[in-house]
Each structure stands twice: as C-alpha cells, then as structure tokens.
Amino acid sequence: MLNRILINLIIISFILFTGCVQSKELETLGILNTRGVDLSKENNGQIETTLLIYQFDAQNKNISKLLSGTGNTLKDAREDANNKTTFLLTPGQIRLELYGKEIAQKGILRYLAALARDSRASDTMLLAISDTTAKDVLMKGQSQTEINVGQFLHGVIDTEYNEDSLLRIDLQTFSHMFADIGHDPILPIISLENDLPKLSAMAVFQDDKYVDKISLDDGFLLNLFQNRVSSAPVELTIPREPFKKYEQYKEISKNKEEELHIRVLLKGKSKTKMTNVQEQHFKTDIDLDIEIQEFSQLLNIENGHVADLLKKEIAKEIEQQYDTLLNKLQEINADPFGFGNIYRSNKKDGKLTKKEWREKFPEIKVDFNVKVRLLNYGTTQ
Amino acid sequence: MDINVKVKSNLGVRAFYLFFIISSLQLGVGIMGAPRIIFMEARQDSWISIIIATIYIIIVIFVMYLILKQYENADIFGIQVDIFGTWLGKMLGTVYIIYFAATLLSVLITYTEVVKIFIFPELSPFVMGLLLILLITYSVLGGLRIIIGISFLFFLLTHWLLFLLIEPALEIDITHFQPAFQASFTELLKGAKATNYTFIGFEILFFVYPFIENKEKVKLPVFLAVFWTGLLVLITTVIAIGFYSPDQLERREWSVLNLFKVQSFSFIERLDYVVVAEWMMVITPNMILLMWGVTYGMKRLYKVPQKTTLYIVSFFLLVGCTFIDQHFQIQKVINGVAQFGFWIAYVYPFLLLPLILLKKRRRKRRGDENSA
C-alpha cells in the first residue's frame, strides 16, 4: 500500500521533472575558451569582446572559432556575439581572460566582479594584459598559430607558472591581491612579435589600474619574494673580473665580455620582518639553493674559494636587482610586494586604508639580505 | 502522559551512535556560510569566537545531561510536563516541535537556494523540495534505527570532502590573522553568537536520550560530537579567512563552497559542483533527524500517529519551500530560526535545571515527611 503510494509519487515527480531544468548539451554550446576585453572604438563607453570558442560541428573539422561582440556589459557583449553564431555561448570554461592595454589602464575591477559573481565561471581562469588590444593579439595570433591561440597563450603562461618563474595569478589570486590592503596585483603582458603572441613582461597595477610594466626577471623576483620557489631556471649576470684567474681554456677564449652569465636552477624562500614599524623599515631574508647549469665562460670551481666568490657575487647581484625593482615600484607607487600587508599586520590596531599606504609606500626602506648556497655543478666541476 | 518513556527492547541504540546523531544534526547548511557570518563580527579573531562557542555548548550539554539524569528514562516532553504541569508543559513541548519544523524548513530552502545559485539557476524550488522530501519521508518511515543508520553512513560518506580543502589550505595567507587579539570581548561574544545557526542541533539529545541503551556512556560521544563540529567549523573558518582577503570574504555568501572551486583533478574540474551535490548527503540526515523529532514529539504530546504527522508536515514543507524562494525571505527564516534556537538551545536548559533540582528537593522532602 505504502510502497504503491511511493512509487506513484516517484512516477508523478518524474513526469513533473521533465522540462524543469534546461539541458545544455555539449554539442549545442559554443564554449568560451578565451575572452579578450577592449574598449570599443566606435561607441564610447561600450566594451568590445573578442571570443575564442570551441564549437562541435559535424560538418566542420575546425573546432575553434573567433567571434566578437560589443555591449555595455560583458553579458551584453556576449549576447551580441551570440547573434553571429548558432551555438549558445557559455562562459563556464573560460581559461584565459585577456584585457586590452587601454581598458586595463582604466581599471578592470567591474569585469572581475562580474566573473566572481557568476558561479559558472571558474575561479582558476588565468588573466593577462595585452600590449596593444586584446583583439589584435587574438586575431593575429589565431591566423599565425595553427592551433587555438587561447589554448596556446594559456599554455605559454601556464608553463611559466609551473616552473615557478612567475607568480601564479588566476582570477582568485588577483581578486585576493586586489582586496588585500597594501598589496597591488600584477599580471603577465602578452605582446605581438612578428604577429606572434609572446609573453613579454609583467604589468604592475595600482589597485585595478594598469600603470607600468616590469621585466619578466623582475616578475621572478616578486615570485621569490612571496612564494617558496622549488626549482626555477634563472639567468644571472655577474661581473667577470673577479673570476678571471679561474677561467678555463683562457688561451682559446675569444670572449671579450665584461660580464659573466650563469644559468642556474634556483630553489629558495624568503622571509620579511618589520624592523621598525613606526618608520616602516623592513628586512627581507632570502635563502637560495642554487644548482649551476651553464656558464658563458667556463670556470674552474675546484676549490671552495671560487665557490665562495661565486656565492658572494650572486647574492650581491640579486640584492641589487631587488633594490632596483623596489626603487622603480616606489616611483610608480605600486606595491606588488605586499609590504603594506605586512605593515598592516604588524601595526597595533591592524587598520590601514589604501590611501594611507599610497602615501607611505614611497618612503619605506627595505633591507634585502640574500644568502646563497651552491648545491652542485651538474656532473662536471 | 507518561513522564518516562518505555522503549521497546529492540529499539535501543548504543551511546556510541550519539556522536553521529549530534554531529550530523549540527553540520548542515549552516557551515556553508558560517565563516563569513562569524568573520563579520569578530574579524581575524573569529577562531577565538568559535572556541568560545564550542566551550559554551559543552557546558550546555553538561547541563542537559544533568537535567536528564534526574529522571529514570525521560525526554524533554515528559520533563516539561512534570515540571510545568500538563497544560504548560505540553505548550512548551509544542514550541520545541515548531522550532524543529522551522529549522527543517530553513535547511530545505537554504539548500534549494544553494543548488539554484551553484548548479541550476532555472530549477524550480518545488522539484528540489519534492526530491528532498521524498528522501526524508522514505527514511523516516524506516524508524529510529534506520534514521540513525543514515546519519552514521552519510557522516562517513561525506567527510572525504575535507581532503578537497587541502589545496585552498595551502594558499592561506597568514597575515590575514595578524594582528591577533584585536577583537573586543563583546565582538568575540557576538562572533560566538553568530555561530549559533551552525551549531544548533545538539538539542536532539533531549529527544533521543530515552532510547540510549548504555546511559552511563552518554557523555563522551556527545562531547566528542560537539568538539568535532567545533573543529570542523574552526578549520573551514580559518581556511576561509586565510584564503580570502577580508573584503572578498565579506561578499562571499557561501564562502566554504567557494573554497572548493580552486581544486581540480585531471579528469574533473570545478569540484564545487560535486560538493554542492554531495552536500545533499550532509543535509539529508539533518532533515531526517529533525523530521523524526517533529513526528516523535507529536506522538508523545498528542498521541498523533507518526505517519500522519510525517505526511502532513511533508506537505506543508513542500508548500513552504515552493513559496519561500527569495534570498531575503530565506535570510529572514534563517535569522528567525537562529534567534529561536539561541533561546531554546543555548539559554533554556540553564533555566530548566534549577527548577528541576528544586522540584526534586521538594519531592524528596515531602517523601521524607510522608515516611516520617
């Protein structure tokens, strides 16, 4: 008796269920993979999006397609683009969002907020800035590279992240950095070289506005400052002079350079402390373990003295790099190091406004202190 | 009405299962949004608030235990009738039943809303409600042993979700907890009070106590359950505060669910979908126990057959969850239940205990006089 009621209930509910949730079959969707966001040239205030989508069509072997649409909001622009295709465009698989230079300079917060609000969008999507416009990079890139340029770019950036060369920044980390007081975000910059997209530099933000760029090496320094780096390939340049007497094959060398380039595999971590909260003095200790891979000039590292010299020079070099980077950032008045965050957490009441930190940041003093350990030199000495 | 409950011998439950009963009733929809609510009150010192709340609950549980110990085999309905007389006692019992039903409704509509936000925006609340109510009805029909079995089994089957929190836990930013000990004492207490919607549910001890076989072992599992729930809320809150910056956390309604978004595997991404669906297993025992409490209470107080109550309440729940579907309505229900629960679960036992002790003493005295 009871079972029958239950069974009937189940059957009735099945009948009710059909037609209650809209199905989105994979093959009817245009799945957004990469989105470029630019300011529209024709309509002031509107945005133009360039969409790289996957569409699964039996007649067409090529599954990636480029679309564009304009509108006042991201959704609006997407719907505009949707009018040009039979597939329903959906944002659930966006892996890379590329912002044009101009729009990034005006601030990208509202677009990020829209992404965070949408539960469909992934928190792990990567963000990047285009050197020109996002449209340019995607259009030209797509015609040059044989594969889906979005996937290509994602791969290019992801590789750098995976080998610890750069700070991994996805939607979540960017919003995190932005929302933390006293911490400005950075993003990778994609530029075109012979119409081929390439990761060229790092963009420094003041809040959500793109203000200046720093080199990729500087990007690595930022990563080392914030994360534990497990094995990053780095090239260091140190003066050649102190090592002259240890060089091998001196007589056949035609190298006249004043510098010595070393390729190393770097492992390290850093720790920052405040030495003086009142005057904003910081001290950063950086411990590095280095494996040497390649020299521009062969050296004879047969005794500890050379190794010590090498360590000293490398430490000096890195400290110098940090100092230069900090000076530059203080000039721009953007703090991707996150010193403000450290300052706030050391302050008594723990309160700090963004404005306050902008005033204080150019004045801060940081003592970078690098310690190097040479682990090994490969299979030869 | 009998004050003590006569339990059929085959219905006895080992005290060990109290752990699962209480922690699965405590862990439910509350924990999904708890970090944000606590954080709004106590900021980076939320963890202290949670510890305070847990300790407070342990004290409450101890008081509840003392109350129950005064009787041979009674539940809250019998005790209230004994203390306040039939009329008032039954009324207070009814308050408990209404409170349970309201909590049940709040769980139902909250989960429906979460599913709508995270998975199916166009899902009709009626369908979701129907699914859940089918599950509830089907399980409650099985009786207490089955209900406890469900809370036990589903407890085990949902805790693997903790492993998915490892990834966000590795990205914790310690500076978010610094400088520590900034919150004032009132803020900490406010933060502790903000946990109450998450933590309520331990009142079920007042209901299931008569069914426990080995009453001498009641304390340990109950305390462990409260401790475990406290620990879980603590873990999720710490991860959420460390993972999100303060501004982000304040805006993320279901911060715990959002934590799962960053996890991915080679064959599956976006674990938040899986987690939201899996959460059905978290809330099912929750709702089943509440529904059982309602039917059992009605039977104790008014001798209504449990099946009748079950079907009627199911029907009203279905109606309720179909019509309460706006975010702010839902928030209102949750806040109402939280307030209600605060007085019933956190304060009331302290009022009840002295009354019972008083009555006991008087009874004893009278007994002495009679014998003399």
Add this chain to the structure above:
Amino acid sequence: MRKKRKQQLNSLFPITVEKLEQLMNERFENNPDLSISTYEHQDKKIAVFFIGYLIQSDKVENFLVKPLLESKKEWTNNLILNEIPIGSGQETKLLDDILEGLIIGEVFVYIENEDSAINYLLPKKEKRSLAKAETESVVIGPQVAFTESMVTNLNLIRWGLRSTDLVLEKIMVGKRTPREVRLVYLKSIANETDINTMRQRLQEVEVDAVEDSNVLMQYIEDSSTSIFPQFYSTELPDRAVYSLTNGRIAVLVENSPTAIIAPTTFFNFFESTEDLYMRWNAGSFLRLLRFIAMFISVTLTPMYVAAVTFHYEIIPTQLLISIGQSRAGVPFPPIFEALFLELMIELLREAGARLPTKVGQTIGIVGGVVIGTAAVQAGITSNILIIFITISALASFTAPSYLMGTSIRVLRFPMIILAGILGIIGIMFGICFMLIHLLKLTSLGRPYLSPIYPLRLEDFNKVLFRLPQNYQWKRFTSFRPKDLTRFSKNKAAEKKDIDE
C-alpha cells in the same frame, strides 16, 4: 502430514484384491503407468502395485517378487516385514497415502485380508552427472556444482562437512505439488533465532507449487519488492559449506541446482570463495576491485550523461574537446544515446545467454565489435560513450553473484534517467535513495549493511578486505553465531623474536 489425515479417514483395508485393483484404476483414471500385478501364492492373493518408471524395477523383481513367490511360507504382513530383504518397509492403511506414496516411487504389497498394505520406498530418479559451475565459475578451488538431485546435493554437502553437528531438517513446501526442502545448518554454530525464523518462514509458505529455489527465495525474503536479493543463491557446494561453517543457514530445494544461503549482507554478494583460496593480499585486492567496479558500474554512465547534458564546466578542457568532437553530429540527446547503448549491451548479453556457448561468443563479437564500430561511423553514438558503457557493463559482471550483477545492471537505467533529467543532483538523489533503501533492508531480520551499520569493526576483515587466515580467529559476529571463535586466539598472537 500423513498423520494428520489418519484421524479423518477410516482405513481402506481389509479389501479384496479385485476391489482394490478396481479402486486404484478408478482413482488413477485407468492410467497405463500404474501397474498392478496380482499373484496367487499358497491360496492367498497378493497384489503388488507401483508406477513403473518411478521405481527401481530390478530391485522389485529380485528382492520383492521373487522371494515372495518362491518361498513356501504363508505370508502375513509381519512375516514380510521381517523376511523380505529390503529395509524401510512400512504399513499403510489409507488410500490417499497410497496414492501419494505411488507418485514418489513407493512399491506396495497387499496380501488379501490383511488390514494394511506394506510399502517400500524404492524410487528411481533420473539425474545428470556432476558438472562444473556455470554462473559462478571460479578459477581456482573446487569447481563442482550442485545438481538437480537432492540426494546428490546432500551427498556433496555431507562430504564437505563431515560433522555430527550437521542438521538437515526436512520440510515439505507446496500445497499441490509438495516439494522436499532441506534446512541445513550446523547445530553448534548457527544462531537459534535465525534457524527458527527460517523454519517458520518455510512452513508458512502457502503456495501450490515451488518451481525452484530462486522462487522459494522470493517467497521467504524479507522485502519482496526490493531490487536487491536478500539471500545468496549459490550453485557451489564449497561456498555452501563455507557459509555453514560460519554459522549461516542453507536451504536446499529438490530439483533445484542452487542452494539458498541466509542471512546475507550486501557485502557477501561481492565475496567469492576464491578470495579465500588466494593469498590474502591478492584476495583483498580482488574484493576491493569488485566494490569499486560496482560503484563505477552504477555511476559512470550517469556521470557522463549529467556532465554532457548539464555540467560541461566540470570536464577539463582537453577531455571536453575530445568528448565534444565525438558528440558532434550525434542526433540524440545524451540520455537517449546512453539508454540506447545500454540497451544494446543488455541485448547482446541476453542473446549470448540464450544461445549455445559457441554461437554466443560469435554473437558477442559480431554484436560488440561490428555494431559498435558501425554505430560510431554512422554517427549515431559517440565513441567515448561506448568506452564508458563497455567499462560499466564489464564492471557489473565482476559481481560473483549473478543475481546481484543483474540488479546492478538494472539499477543503471533509473540512474541514467535521473542524471538526464536533473544532472548531478539527480545522481546524488539516486545514490542517497539507494543507500537509504539498503539501510532499510534486512536479511532474516539481520541488517543488510552490516557490519558497516550496525558498526562491527571486528568483521571488517571478512567483508571489505581479507586478513591472512591465521588472524581470522573469529567468526562473522554480525550474524551472532552461537560459537564465535574459529580457533584459539593464542595461535594468532604467537610471536617470535628475530632469528639471531
């Protein structure tokens, strides 16, 4: 049963032989099978009657008729019972008893004017010889299977379990065609309550005919509406013996090559006796594999349907592209595509089961390979789904119990439909519902999900995995056997120091 009627009816005897013959023919409606021979010996008429093909006629000839006629004695009932060299002679007085006796292979001798007939049970049963197990085939260990003959089956069990403790109660089930059912258990181990429950259930079965043990099982199960079998039905004598020594009960039914084993938990259906014969670690691995297989079998295709229909977000990009490409141009929505393919697999399986082995294999290859490839090339299914469907079909065949395997396969269909309608929420609902259902089930009143719930940790090593035999000194406690220990614990705990 016979005794009951004795009170109601009066004795048929004494009666003249002619009259008896006439009466018998009447009741048997002149059936040619009934042979009645009358002899005259020492002026006494003797009637011998039986159904020819039900009895061992050479025995009747040599040991009954010959001595009767060749002796010069004056036969009386007592004399026959004492002198005739066949044992088991009994006196019968009632006509109904005679009729019942005739159809189970009894031979009756009636001497005129005696007040009862004497019957000898000399049945002849056609039976096949022992063969290898088909549905529960094992790689190592005993291969022999039960047959349709009760005598053979009892023989197999007796040889496997030579103990005076072994009880083989006989119960007749079925009103119109009573069938012999044996309740088998070990008196010193099996739980008393379980035995009583089983006996009572068997006695209370009120049906006219029981076709097979699997049918009887459905009459005596706890929940007849459930999709899951609650008793294990096995064709392996070694499995039956193993279960008996663990304190469980077996029920054998005449003319049925499978034995019912009760009580049974859900997990018993995934354990094979082979696990015992293997090394413990390999056995544990295989058992775990079967649990995983069961889970995969129920959820894999529904997950695919849910992901492709609703949640493309959860598929990683690379996988998404390959699934998308294979889905492109498929004219059906994923739910119908999946149902169609599942049905096709079921068709192949069913056809394979109905056909002789050799043809079955051919059909499998033709159906599986040719139709599969053709379907993909024709663009009506995606090849990724074919992979998933095949995996889940394979997985469902790993269950050692054919009944459970079938249940799992049937379960997939509602799961696919749920997934197709409500996506991942539907799947979760299905899983929750199934788990609750499993929790509600009992087998002979014992919880079906034991030892998970009620939790008995000491039983885990018999159910979810397997410890080395030396450590399994306890019986399966969830079934509350009378005697818990298999051997002394001390032996298991024996420890030795390092050998120098």
